[in-house]
Amino acid sequence: MSKIAIIADSGCQIDINGEHEGIYIAPLCIGHGSQTYLDQLEITSLDVFNQMKETDDMYTTSQPSTGSLMKAMEDAKRDGYDELIGIPIATGLSSTLNGMQVAADTVEMPITLIDSQGTAHVQKKLVEAARKLVEKGQSVSEIKEKLEDMVKHSGTIIFTPNLNHLKKGGRITPAVAMLGNMLKLVPVMELNSELGGKIDTLGKVRTTRKACKMLADRVVERGANAKDYTFAIEDVLAPEEAQRVRDYLEEQLGPCQVTMRELPSVVGAHMGIGGVGIQFIKNLAE
Template sequence: MKIAFVTDSGTGRSKAYWAEKGIYSLPLQIEVNGHSFDEEETIAIPDVLDNLHAKLPMKTSLPKLGEIEDLFEQLKKEGYDTIFAVPICTGLSSTMNAMEMAARMLEIEFIGVDCYSTAVVQADMILTAKKMWDEGKTMEEIIRELNRIAASCDTILLVDDLNHLKKGGRLTPMAAALGGLLKIKPILHLNMETEGRIDVLDKVRTMNRAQDYVISRLKNLGVDQDYTVIVAHVDAAEAAQKYGEKIKNAIEGVKIRYIDLVSAVSVHTGLGCLAVQAFRPRFS
């Protein structure tokens, strides 16, 4: 069995980054004023932030079907008989289905594992899969470990402006209208229980209360120093830093990594969004 490990730009990383690790990546598409760009290739996070500030309409979509087919056809020519993929979750994108369809057309075995999120946990899972395979682990062991990582993960979003979620169809117009009128801060999340779809955890009146709610949830989930904890933001570095400090003060020993929220998500959340992603990576 010769396996090609494949992911997409939902990881927040470029094709070149993954190529150095022996992993293939396909760019998700970001549409700006009718023009389509390859995430992390022909459009980067600073460009997306500029567009958000300029209030330019943006949409996201799965990688180009032709590019998926071209990659898989090339892999088949190179002797690969199996595609192992961890793309952005099926609750947010049809990328997994498109990959599986392309593999079937080319008569290549396809193994896809849902990360039920995106960003850092997606990157960790595809990297873990490649490392475990290189270590000689069985496919059953790899899939079991990836599912454990996914089950341990929760991604929680605090959105400052609901209009982007409304426009992108991620939130009902009524919920968006009420949120703006009543100044409600919805606490949103996605994980294995929500099947990778964005769901509402709670609604509060202030950002401080929202952050306190998230910290309480992290504690209840058993997050500790063995977890990877990410604080992501959309052009809100100072607020993210303060948020991270609150988490560190509340959960002993926890370490925080700060990142820009990946473009595939920030396009829909808008400016000012703060997100926490917590998961327990592979056991050593």
């Protein structure tokens, strides 16, 4: 019987410096000027966000290097694993999934890839669920089926009051950014599962308060509930707005299992200061 390891990128927010049996994390890359940093190892989300707040600098992001992915896989092989399940950041946001396949081919380890169609909390819960199923002795095909069902019952909705970083990063056109900033519109966006987790516009509102409500309303509209789902509300130095989203959510669903923290740097760098996101994912079916 194969011994299965899980490989993910640092967007999953699992501590890359910690010990996680059977889980291997490769760092995403964060660019600033002529420098490139390894996410979590050489720079943190809060480092990036605080610098953005002070200088309005633009950061770039990229997938883990082939070398980083190969190292993680070689570590898994050294530890006695002979098969991999790869759970990368959404294909609509990054080419990490393809990078995992290339690295696995190079180190000659079979890999089964699952598009998380998200990152952060959604990706982390998928990694944790995969590890739990491995420990139960389930096969790769059984694990893949259960994780893909969780992905179908997950989502990410975000807003940002400042469109400049999305414009600089090429996520929206300059004309749209200029019009939105002039009219003081707050775009609410969703990671579209049909587009592999690419960012798609959901709506535009006039205030961040209305945007907070729209985030919570969309989660309820998508069918999430307090009994079967976990939630995360993450922000780019906007804790008051994040708390407002939670208040609106719990007004509708009652007390929920909610994680509150900063967004991953690879997402927040493109959203800019004041950005807030909410994620939901259905619990693993036992």
